[in-house]
Structure formats: C-alpha cells, structure tokens
Amino acid sequence: MKDSIKLQANQVALNGTLKVPGDKSISHRSIMFGAMAKGKTTVDGFLLGDDCLSTISCFQKLGVDIVVDGHEVTITSDGMESWKEPDEILDTGNSGTTTRLMLGILAGSNIHSVLVGDESIAKRPMKRVIEPLRQMGAKISGRSGGQFTPLAVQGTDLKAIDYTMPVASAQVKSAILLAGLQATGVTIIREKEVSRDHTERMLRQFGATVNCKDGVIQLQGGQKLAATHVEVPGDISSAAFFLVAAAIAKDSSIRLEKVGLNPTRTGIIDVLKNMGAQLEIEVEPDTEDKEPIGSVSIKTSELHGIEIGGELIPRLIDEIPIIALLATQANGTTVIKDAEELKVKETDRITAVVEELKKLGADIVATDDGMIINGPVTLTGGVLKSYGDHRIGMMGAIASVISTGPIEIEQASCISVSYPNFFEHLRNVSTSETLR
Ligand SMILES: O=C(O)C1=C[C@@H](OP(=O)(O)O)[C@@H](O)[C@H](O)C1
C-alpha cells in the first residue's frame, strides 16, 4: 500500500455485501492460547493484519510452531514449558494488545524476554498492567520505572490476586487472567464497567473454568489449556466503518455478513439505533461460549444527535473516531463523554479526530473526556493526517463518501494494522468509477 492515498469526492451510493476480515482481538488470542495449550490448535478466519502478524512473530521467536495458510492458522505446541528463551527481542509492532497480553503470559513462564514495539507503543502506558502483575510477584522492568517499553520480563512463580480494575480495559483484565492461569490460588478481578470478554470465552473454549458474575471474574490457577479449533468472526470494529458509510452516503444499502456480535462489542449498533439508523440484524443461533455472530444490514438514514457515555464507552471504544464522523451528519448535538481512554490509544484520538474533522469543516470541539459535535454539516475535501493510526486513517477515507472535494490520507499504510483489504472493500461497495 503506498503511503499517501487520494480519494476523489464520492457523493454516490454505496451498495453491496461484504465480509469484513477476522476480529483482531480474537485473532491475537487464538495464537496466544494455542501457544499456551498442548496439542494442535487450528484457527479459521484469522486476521492477517499487521498487529496479529506481530503476535505470530513473537510466538515464533519463542519456538512455537505456527503455520499460516491464507486465513487458516495451525499452532502446534507442547505447552509453555516447551518454549525457548528468545535470543532476540520480541517485536510487538504497533499492537497494544500484543504488548500487554504478552506481559501477563511471560510473567509466569520460565524464560527471560524483552518486549519492544514501535514509536506509538513506546508512548502507551504499561504501568496499568505491570502494577497488578508485580502484585502477583512478576519480575518486570522497563523504561521510567517500568512505565514504558522496552520492557524486560524474567518469568517467575506467581500468586493469585484480588484486583479491582481502576480503568475499563480488556487488555489489563486479560493480562491478569493469563498470569492468573499460571499462579497459585484463585485470581479475582472486579470490573466496574464490563470490557470485552473474549479472553473469558476463549479460556473456556480451551477447557478452563472461569466464573463470571456481576462484574466479578474468578479463575483458579494451575489449569492447563487443551488445543482446540477457533472460528474467528468478522471484526465489528472494522464493520463499523461500512455501517457508518452506508448510513451517511445517499441512496445506500450495505449488508455485512458473519460479523461478531458479542454484546461487549456492540455499542456501535446501539449508537446507530439510538441515532435513528435503519438497521437490521440477523443473529445466528448461539452455541455455548462461542462468539455470537450474525449479519447486519443498513440503509441511508435520517440521523439525530445523542449523548454517548458511561458503560457504553468500553463497548465501542475503538469505534469513536468513526462515530464522530457519523455525528457530523446527524441533526443536532452529539456529546461523547467518559472516553479519556482515547488519549492513550495508537495516538491521542480525541485530538486527532477533532483536528482532522475540523479540516473538513466539521463543527466539533474537544473536551477533557471526549468531544461535542453539531450537525449536519457538509464536509469539504482536504489533506488529512492519519497519525499512523489505522482507525483515524479509515475515518478520513470514509469521509470521502460524502465530501465535496477529494480527501488525501497521509500515512495510509497504517490501515493494514487491522483492515488490510479496506480500500478493496471500499471500491467493491462504491458505485463510483473514481473509486474503482
Ligand atoms: O483486549 C483487546 O483485544 C482490546 C482492548 C481494547 O483496549 P483497552 O483494553 O486498552 O481498552 C481495545 O481498544 C483494543 O483495540 C483491543
């Protein structure tokens, strides 16, 4: 993918059916759990995005046999005890999920390792994970007293903790659970707001017992994982870009098939419905702890502004950039609050979203914990920065379906972090020749 992409103004209809790539959170976990389990784990629908490839490369450096054949991945492992001490750094690339979950896994291993990511990862807070892991006995050191990468982990024996989450974060929760799996005693995690529960579900799929009730998660240490088969649903965070595109472009209708509909991830559906979008959902019958999937169809919609905050935020945290674009086309005011976490993503997403949408003429202001957007506003063209953040890049690209002038996205190659065939899909649903 070339690093700057210019999209012509495309005030045309979007139509068609798409199958978005595999869920990023679930793809990461399938490799991690497969590497920890004994036996052969097979994964179908794996996301070949840069972040998930970073996870694969880390485990290959630990000596785990991983074979990628298109979207099918096979992981063959003799369990954690068989991993080798890596003689080079583990490069987590741009991936917060890889960095934080690896810390939890490696903390209880019998090896020494060093984790380094890119310049965005070097700025992202790691103390939120390292603090509880240290309470469990983990030996982790790093820059600025262990706040940032590079981080060194000396695997050691761990003991369970009872931990109340200070922030709603599935990465922190998952790191503690993965360390807890190796610890002596019962690890207890208390969540005030429920974050995505893919780790809890997948632990069960790999044969572990995890109890979740009223925001309290309990996991007995010492349980061994058994290899299994993982089906990865389409990523609702990727689907969100096309749901918004069809809602705001004229005369449009898009159907997205085999999308993950885990209730801890469907905040975007709630927002679209609450704003008045014409949306239809067909859920496929649920099977125990497997991830729920279904199809979502959406048409051009008359939208109105709403308030978005509280427990909804963790259920749509990665969708806020594209929700901001959606809000520029809604009648009235949309307030997004309680979303301070956006400041510590791949970039400060509050600043990035507000600055870039303003360049297109949006009526948007940043607040301490979110943003306020007034609509509807006709968006112009412009040259937008992606800040090397895939979700900001895709937000800018989707703006071109309604903008009056061309939109150029700088550093557009970052989009392959989560959606490598994004532009191909945008072309597929576009009825415009300029996008083809
Ligand atoms: O656990 C995960 O797979 C993720 C959790 C979220 O991060 P936080 O846990 O930092 O909220 C999310 O933003 C990220 O894209 C993926």
Ligand SMILES: C=C(OP(=O)(O)O)C(=O)O
């Ligand atoms: C925040 C994200 O991912 P990560 O934290 O894994 O880098 C994201 O995909 O939007």
